[in-house]
Amino acid sequence: MIVAKQKKVNEVIDMLGDDFNSLLIVGCGTCVTVSLAGGEREVNSLAEILRTYYANNNRDVKIETETVKRQCDFEYIDQLENLIKENDIILSLACGIGVQHIVERHQDKIVLPGLNTSFYGATLKIGEWSERCIGCGECVLDQYFGICPIARCSKQLLNGPCGGSQNGSCEVDPDIDCAWELIYDRAVKLDKLEDLINYEPPKNWEVYRDGGPRTLIDQEYHEDRKE
Amino acid sequence: MLDIIYIGDQIKSPKLNTLCIKPEALIEFEGEIGNFKLQVKDDDKKLKDLKTKYIVINIDAVRENNLEDTLNLDLDLDQLDPNQDIIIIQDYEQISPAVINKEALNKAIEIKNKLSEKEVYFLYRSMRFIDDNDSLFEEARQKGIIFLQYEMGNLEFIDKDKVKYERDGLTSELQGQILTTPLLKPDQRLKRIIRLLNIESNGNEYIQSTNIYLQPSLTGKRGVYSLAGARGPNAYSEYEFEKEFTLNEIKSNLDNFEPLTENKRVVDDKKCILCYTCYRVCPHGAVQEDKENDAMKINELACYGCDGCISHCPASAISIQEKTEQKASNNLLKVLMCENSADTAYKKIDKGSFKDLDIEKIPCASSIKKEDIFKFLRKKDSRLLILGCFEDSCKHITGDGRGNRITNEIRDTLKKLDLNHNRVIFERLSPRMEEDLNGFLLKWKEGESS
Amino acid sequence: MTKKYSKVKNMLDAGHFVVCSEMGPPIGADPEFIKKKAHYLKGYVDGVNVTDNQTAIVRMSSIAAAKLAMDEGLEMIIQVTARDRNRISLQSDILGASALGLRNILCLTGDHQSFGKDPGSKNVFELGSVQLIKAVTEMVDNGILLNGKVMEVPPKMFIGGAANPFADPFEMQMIKMQKKVNAGVEFFQTQAIYNIEKFEYWMEEVRKRGIDQNSYILAGILPTRSAKALRMMKKYVAGMDVPDHVIKRMDQAKDKEKEGVKMAVETIQRVKEIKGVRGVHLMPVAWEEITPTVIKEASLYPRPEVE
Numbered sequence: 001m002i003v004a005k006q007k008k009v010n011e012v013i014d015m016l017g018d019d020f021n022s023l024l025i026v027g028c029g030t031c032v033t034v035s036l037a038g039g040e041r042e043v044n045s046l047a048e049i050l051r052t053y054y055a056n057n058n059r060d061v062k063i064e065t066e067t068v069k070r071q072c073d074f075e076y077i078d079q080l081e082n083l084i085k086e087n088d089i090i091l092s093l094a095c096g097i098g099v100q101h102i103v104e105r106h107q108d109k110i111v112l113p114g115l116n117t118s119f120y121g122a123t124l125k126i127g128e129w130s131e132r133c134i135g136c137g138e139c140v141l142d143q144y145f146g147i148c149p150i151a152r153c154s155k156q157l158l159n160g161p162c163g164g165s166q167n168g169s170c171e172v173d174p175d176i177d178c179a180w181e182l183i184y185d186r187a188v189k190l191d192k193l194e195d196l197i198n199y200e201p202p203k204n205w206e207v208y209r210d211g212g213p214r215t216l217i218d219q220e221y222h223e224d225r226k227e
Numbered sequence: 228m229l230d231i232i233y234i235g236d237q238i239k240s241p242k243l244n245t246l247c248i249k250p251e252a253l254i255e256f257e258g259e260i261g262n263f264k265l266q267v268k269d270d271d272k273k274l275k276d277l278k279t280k281y282i283v284i285n286i287d288a289v290r291e292n293n294l295e296d297t298l299n300l301d302l303d304l305d306q307l308d309p310n311q312d313i314i315i316i317q318d319y320e321q322i323s324p325a326v327i328n329k330e331a332l333n334k335a336i337e338i339k340n341k342l343s344e345k346e347v348y349f350l351y352r353s354m355r356f357i358d359d360n361d362s363l364f365e366e367a368r369q370k371g372i373i374f375l376q377y378e379m380g381n382l383e384f385i386d387k388d389k390v391k392y393e394r395d396g397l398t399s400e401l402q403g404q405i406l407t408t409p410l411l412k413p414d415q416r417l418k419r420i421i422r423l424l425n426i427e428s429n430g431n432e433y434i435q436s437t438n439i440y441l442q443p444s445l446t447g448k449r450g451v452y453s454l455a456g457a458r459g460p461n462a463y464s465e466y467e468f469e470k471e472f473t474l475n476e477i478k479s480n481l482d483n484f485e486p487l488t489e490n491k492r493v494v495d496d497k498k499c500i501l502c503y504t505c506y507r508v509c510p511h512g513a514v515q516e517d518k519e520n521d522a523m524k525i526n527e528l529a530c531y532g533c534d535g536c537i538s539h540c541p542a543s544a545i546s547i548q549e550k551t552e553q554k555a556s557n558n559l560l561k562v563l564m565c566e567n568s569a570d571t572a573y574k575k576i577d578k579g580s581f582k583d584l585d586i587e588k589i590p591c592a593s594s595i596k597k598e599d600i601f602k603f604l605r606k607k608d609s610r611l612l613i614l615g616c617f618e619d620s621c622k623h624i625t626g627d628g629r630g631n632r633i634t635n636e637i638r639d640t641l642k643k644l645d646l647n648h649n650r651v652i653f654e655r656l657s658p659r660m661e662e663d664l665n666g667f668l669l670k671w672k673e674g675e676s677s
Numbered sequence: 678m679t680k681k682y683s684k685v686k687n688m689l690d691a692g693h694f695v696v697c698s699e700m701g702p703p704i705g706a707d708p709e710f711i712k713k714k715a716h717y718l719k720g721y722v723d724g725v726n727v728t729d730n731q732t733a734i735v736r737m738s739s740i741a742a743a744k745l746a747m748d749e750g751l752e753m754i755i756q757v758t759a760r761d762r763n764r765i766s767l768q769s770d771i772l773g774a775s776a777l778g779l780r781n782i783l784c785l786t787g788d789h790q791s792f793g794k795d796p797g798s799k800n801v802f803e804l805g806s807v808q809l810i811k812a813v814t815e816m817v818d819n820g821i822l823l824n825g826k827v828m829e830v831p832p833k834m835f836i837g838g839a840a841n842p843f844a845d846p847f848e849m850q851m852i853k854m855q856k857k858v859n860a861g862v863e864f865f866q867t868q869a870i871y872n873i874e875k876f877e878y879w880m881e882e883v884r885k886r887g888i889d890q891n892s893y894i895l896a897g898i899l900p901t902r903s904a905k906a907l908r909m910m911k912k913y914v915a916g917m918d919v920p921d922h923v924i925k926r927m928d929q930a931k932d933k934e935k936e937g938v939k940m941a942v943e944t945i946q947r948v949k950e951i952k953g954v955r956g957v958h959l960m961p962v963a964w965e966e967i968t969p970t971v972i973k974e975a976s977l978y979p980r981p982e983v984e
């Protein structure tokens with residue numbers, strides 16, 4: 001899922017500025033709810049925090065809240081059409097995708113991000129997530145026994161560890177596991193160390209966003225649309 | 228329907244309908260006290276479903292060699308060389324539990340009885356005088372076993388049959404066959420049981436045992452008990468008592484399963500996104516997935532009503548059925564009191580000075596919600612005092628910590644908003660600290676923050 | 678195929694025990710800084726590495742600095758890291774270096790930028806050291822760029838790589854070293870050696886795999902004059918192994934500089950005896966002027982003359 005973190009509330013207040021009278025905070029009910037950043041609970045808490053702030057600073061601001069299942073589908077955004085139109089500013093507690101999707105439907109509105117979108121991650125334990133994939137467009141997990149050196153090695157090395165890893169930790173931070181140590185351990189466990197001797201040529205980054213922003217088309221539906 | 232399923236070792240339990248399974252046989256687990264459902268793989272690898280009212284986890288700790296190249300304490304005496312002295316080293320790495328202390332003393336006496344011509348040295352860091360260890364110690368001394376106390380660092384292994392011992396500036400070298408006491412480590416299978424049953428543990432190693440509400444053998448989950456090595460090495464000393472307590476309690480409540488709370492906690496299946504946050508937060512393992520409704524559900528009998536799940540649900544999907552709405556008050560001073568600590572203490576004090584405070588009883592400090600607190604803080608000059616429990620005496624095990632963390636976040640947010648963060652304060656109290664509470668409330672009312 | 682363009686290579690091919698050293702370019706654009714350093718190294722070493730924004734701190738480009746030093750009469754080894762440049766930029770710089778007459782290259786992945794003063798910079802790491810070695814080998818031996826384009830005038834380079842005997846996981850590091858050999862590496866320079874026993878064991882593994890038969894191994898020596906520096910390296914430098922007894926020895930030494938030289942000389946003498954070690958690589962940090970002293974005391978001076 002997409003893991004995000006709420007922006008600091010003072011940054012949100014600065015971003016909102018003074019030039020508005022009404023605000024709609026929109027939550028997103030999928031990824032960022034699971035990553036505890038933008039679900040209904042966070043939307044309601046942030047609304048109360050801002051109301052407290054404006055009330056204590058003698059400012060009259062109307063704040064409304066709504067959480068939809070997903071901000072990355074127009075159908076859900078369209079459910080909010082009236083609410084969006086009625087408010088001066090829309091603060092989206094979705095990932096960056098949700099923010100832009102609202103913008104796409106409401107070109108005349110100021111839509112602001114309430115979250116810092118972080119990464120695609122897995123839950124390690126409550127309140128702790130870790131990056132596992134960067135969406136490079138060409139999965140190599142088969143070659144590395146299910147551990148991605150692109151997402152999990154600080155240097156994205158494809159041919160073995162750098163010289164800086166010690167005791168299973170990355171040189172960048174002892175709290176980061178050395179991906180190559182993990183790959184090596186798996187190879188030993190699966191008795192496939194010899195697979196790691198093969199030279200891996202430089203990766204084709206064209207299928208990542210280095211080839212320009214990507215669009216993915218499912219041929220089946222695409223053909224339908226042409227007709 | 229069984230009365231008890233033992234996971235690990237069977238305990239003789241007359242008049243009860245029991246069954247014992249190996250830890251690795253458990254495949255799936257659900258349900259609550261009075262109706263636990265276990266899917267178990269038997270020795271023929273066939274799956275079967277079992278139902279039981281109670282579960283007792285009785286898994287021994289694993290013994291590990293303390294040091295390479297030394298003999299193990301539980302060796303056969305015939306393996307000893309009768310021509311050499313004996314050096315028993317207790318507590319080399321860690322301070323041993325009393326049960327190991329006892330074994331070592333017994334062994335030392337046994338060895339001395341057999342090799343009476345030879346010296347038996349007993350090096351230890353700490354002697355645990357519980358059970359009959361003191362009389363064993365006395366007996367061993369009378370038999371001529373030489374006891375030497377050491378601190379880590381004062382003992383050095385020179386060879387595999389030689390140690391250097393230093394105390395009060397005096398150094399001596401001892402030579403002989405070295406026996407070390409074993410280390411007790413949690414059985415690796417215990418980790419999986421903790422995970423499957425979703426019960427609170429100490430760092431996923433042993434089943435929580437420091438919390439006063441979980442004594443002597445209770446776990447955070449109603450109807451599940453833990454004994455012996457599952458509770459940790461120190462539990463062996465209390466084993467007989469804990470076993471008896473457990474069986475008696477089960478017998479006296481064999482068909483008596485009443486909810487512990489007045490109102491049910493319900494999950495709105497339209498809002499629930501199955502993120503498992505409530506499952507992870509619940510200190511009582513009362514939450515599980517309801518596969519029929521595609522939502523989480525809270526087992527009514529397992530729920531202790533701490534409301535931690537409600538305050539933590541990121542989708543705001545959990546609520547109390549038929550909750551009586553708190554009437555809104557305009558009071559600027561509000562106190563939230565945990566019903567298991569501060570509120571109990573409050574019952575014992577004269578409330579005359581506190582009539583003007585808006586005091587609300589809460590089930591647990593972990594039930595506080597940011598949203599509600601900021602709603603209250605909207606009123607200028609309003610102040611909030613949250614009174615929770617001390618660590619290890621929180622009925623909901625992790626509740627005080629969670630409550631404290633939520634409060635810290637709120638204070639942090641207030642700082643970022645340039646508002647006075649001391650408007651919200653978290654304090655810990657025990658139910659017996661009524662005098663402290665009295666003084667504390669007076670001070671807080673006057674506007675002094677600690 | 679004999680390549681007669683690199684003096685370092687010629688010396689190694691001729692069987693001499695080679696001495697390399699290292700210089701860090703300035704944080705600034707002063708050519709005199711390089712010339713001064715070149716001056717005191719001249720005649721004492723067979724080749725000099727120029728670091729490439731070492732520990733991710735912005736300095737004068739290694740190629741430019743190497744050219745300046747070469748003009749003072751030194752044989753230079755340019756360090757090239759894959760941290761900051763993609764394949765387009767890396768290959769382009771290597772072509773330029775060769776055109777300037779630089780003939781030795783040490784291909785590195787590079788320290789992560791979080792170690793330097795620009796932790797907010799975007800890292801590249803498009804190629805790793807193995808891929809970089811392979812790319813240079815293809816350019817030099819076959820005149821082919823990564824995109825398959827054939828060059829009329831290919832670059833000439835003696836290709837080196839780094840090896841760290843102290844990094845984990847040990848076996849995986851060996852596999853990687855073997856991969857570097859397969860990719861065309863001709864010489865290795867190792868991480869600084871303080872744990873000589875571990876290095877001896879590592880060399881044994883290197884020989885077992887025949888890596889010493891297919892490449893020249895130069896042992897890394899880092900003369901130092903303070904116990905504090907040793908402690909810092911132990912704690913903060915990724916992949917360094919500094920045993921406590923080494924730190925203790927420096928702690929107890931009265932004349933730290935003398936002791937530092939002595940320790941370096943001892944290490945040189947020990948590694949010289951190890952089968953498969955074909956030279957040393959001296960990399961004093963912030964004490965570059967000590968290099969001639971160490972070389973003299975290790976009886977490695979004067980340097981043999983080779984065409």
